[in-house]
Amino acid sequence: MKLEIELGDISIFQATLDDLDEILAIENHVFSTPWSRKAFEAEINGNEFSSIFIARSRDSSRVCPSTDLGATPPMVGYICVWIVFEELRFMNIAVDAKLRRQGIASKLLSRSIEAGVGQGAQRGLLEVRKSNHVAQALYMHFGFQSYGSRRQYYTNPNEDAMLMALEPIVFPFR
């Protein structure tokens, strides 16, 4: 496991195939059309543009009291981004449902933006369900603005996507 950064009790790592069971446990719980194991494997091993960052917490108050915080503390969230030349594309993000509104997604987004800016990205782009006001609030918190929509982009249930952009992206934040 390659440690990227420590932010308080949260450590952020680059995901490896060994992390997939924990990623999928969150993914399958959170999304109505979850990414498959094969899809995550392709991101980790087969996509040169892709980075998946995972967050693990050493704070026993954040996780189940009986959890053994041994060598590998439990995963609390992850993000998948593509750094494609000047674009940083946000592909997927989820935080354990029991641990939301504690700044975990913010730490994952910050690390992704730092990585994107470090590789020359100048704008951040993403799609989000029109009804997903919580995720939209997160992105607006980071300065993303809506610039359009894409009809019937999502299935299960069918729904339009709101298109959001952050430009320019800078790190550290002003």
Ligand SMILES: CC(C)(COP(=O)(O)OP(=O)(O)OC[C@H]1O[C@@H](n2cnc3c(N)ncnc32)[C@H](O)[C@@H]1OP(=O)(O)O)[C@@H](O)C(=O)NCCC(=O)NCCS
């Ligand atoms: C969206 C999600 C990743 C946010 O994770 P999180 O760790 O709870 O987010 P943070 O604690 O870092 O929140 C940062 C900011 O986002 C906004 N925000 C987050 N959750 C919010 C909520 N429930 N209501 C209103 N604003 C919210 C706030 O501005 C918050 O800052 P504040 O707490 O100082 O007010 C999480 O809710 C999640 O996993 N949702 C399901 C998966 C999903 O929808 N992914 C996005 C797909 S596009």
